[in-house]
Amino acid sequence: MSRTIVIVGGGLAGLRAAEQLRAAGWDEHVVVLGAESHLPYNRPPLTKAALRDGVDPAALAFRRRPTTEDVEWRLGVTVTAADLTGHTLTLDDGSTVAFDGLVVATGVSSRRLVLDAPHEWRHAIRTAEDAAALHGALRPGARVVVVGAGFIGCEVAATAVVLGCDVTVVEPFAVPLERQVGQLVGAEIQRRHEEHGVRFLLGRTVAAVEGDERTGPSGVVLSDGHRIEADVVVEAVGSVANTGWLEGQGLDLSSGVLCDEDLHPLTDAGPLRDVVVVGDVARFPVPMYGGAPFRVEHWTMPTDMAAHAARSLVAGLTGAPIEGPPFNPVPTFWSDQYGVRMQSFGLPALGLGDVRVLEGDLTREAVVGYHHEGILVGVVLLGMGKQMLTYRQQLVAATAGIDLVGGR
Numbered sequence: 001m002s003r004t005i006v007i008v009g010g011g012l013a014g015l016r017a018a019e020q021l022r023a024a025g026w027d028e029h030v031v032v033l034g035a036e037s038h039l040p041y042n043r044p045p046l047t048k049a050a051l052r053d054g055v056d057p058a059a060l061a062f063r064r065r066p067t068t069e070d071v072e073w074r075l076g077v078t079v080t081a082a083d084l085t086g087h088t089l090t091l092d093d094g095s096t097v098a099f100d101g102l103v104v105a106t107g108v109s110s111r112r113l114v115l116d117a118p119h120e121w122r123h124a125i126r127t128a129e130d131a132a133a134l135h136g137a138l139r140p141g142a143r144v145v146v147v148g149a150g151f152i153g154c155e156v157a158a159t160a161v162v163l164g165c166d167v168t169v170v171e172p173f174a175v176p177l178e179r180q181v182g183q184l185v186g187a188e189i190q191r192r193h194e195e196h197g198v199r200f201l202l203g204r205t206v207a208a209v210e211g212d213e214r215t216g217p218s219g220v221v222l223s224d225g226h227r228i229e230a231d232v233v234v235e236a237v238g239s240v241a242n243t244g245w246l247e248g249q250g251l252d253l254s255s256g257v258l259c260d261e262d263l264h265p266l267t268d269a270g271p272l273r274d275v276v277v278v279g280d281v282a283r284f285p286v287p288m289y290g291g292a293p294f295r296v297e298h299w300t301m302p303t304d305m306a307a308h309a310a311r312s313l314v315a316g317l318t319g320a321p322i323e324g325p326p327f328n329p330v331p332t333f334w335s336d337q338y339g340v341r342m343q344s345f346g347l348p349a350l351g352l353g354d355v356r357v358l359e360g361d362l363t364r365e366a367v368v369g370y371h372h373e374g375i376l377v378g379v380v381l382l383g384m385g386k387q388m389l390t391y392r393q394q395l396v397a398a399t400a401g402i403d404l405v406g407g408r
């Protein structure tokens, strides 16, 4: 009888997992259960071109490779519970689905502020529907308050100001992107935004969103009592891993699903060899940092992870050894703001105490290095795309042998 691998989550990680299962030689049944009604589509444009020009999920859809033509896609289906020992999933309509192998690819959801104001007054941005709703609200002259100056908040602010909105960003840290790229680069990003007309209210949080049931939000009250007028409120305050359906299965779900180096989830009894975790939802040992576990919400990660996870899962199901090279990805991220591409390699957040401009001029184009105990652990490029390979190689060489778990 044919065996079935079920992939839960129909995003980039789910798609890459399906492709890589076929590449790893799995020719039996593959089913994808996805909560969204769309085939996998690209999320980065949702804060950039698609937010500016309008959202068409079909235009954002990933190309599907011929090898995955016989994969069964069940869309608009949410998995509510799992029995990993009994190999069964429960769906939101109460029905069950059996699996031989399981890929966890459920990604993350937008974190929401706990406020006494209706959710309809506050935009978040994760799905095509979220972006379409926000696109409709970003009319010229609209007073837009973006809460949170991480990458998503900064990109929304940049797009909104280009669309002619009056944009204020509220952020508890001292500069935008402080936790991601530190004060030096964060201050430069702030300068660029301000040059385009974005206002920042820093070192403060949002205490309340005021408004009227009929007309929606009218203002935002900050933690220091300051009030600002608002027609549109966007919450960009981080993410929460979609792991509720895995509760009660003995997994470590404290920040995503904790996995071993082969992307099998860990239990007290050891790794589950018939399950793998791929994409934003995984917390996995990053070899270039001595195996310290991180959750990395970068677009390139599902592709890197799916190749290894598929080989691990096929090996787990067939009893064969895992084929191919060990899993050793370089976390890689990009962000586009005002026509300048910012790229990051490694984990700059690990080296915020020692930040150096390695090349160029920060106010124009530059390469910035992040160091932990003198070792280069992350690189951010503002423009300077041609230098990417050189610094990526330097980073990989520098981190070889670093051990963040053991101490250094």
Ligand code: FAD
Residues within 6 Å of the ligand: 008, 009, 010, 011, 012, 013, 014, 033, 034, 035, 036, 043, 044, 045, 046, 047, 077, 078, 079, 080, 105, 106, 107, 108, 125, 126, 127, 152, 242, 245, 278, 279, 280, 281, 296, 297, 298, 299, 300, 302, 332, 333, 334, 335, 336
């Ligand atoms: P997702 O794409 O979130 O897919 C997970 C899927 O699982 C979703 O469709 C979800 O509905 C489904 N799901 C969840 N729970 C269940 C359940 N219980 N049952 C069934 N299905 C379920 N990265 C960059 O490197 N550069 C960028 O510029 C960039 N921009 C971004 C802009 C936005 C607006 C967003 C949201 C992300 C951006 N990213 C960027 C991050 C990148 O898009 C993600 O890392 C990537 O989408 C992760 O893919 P994933 O499949 O793990 O998760």
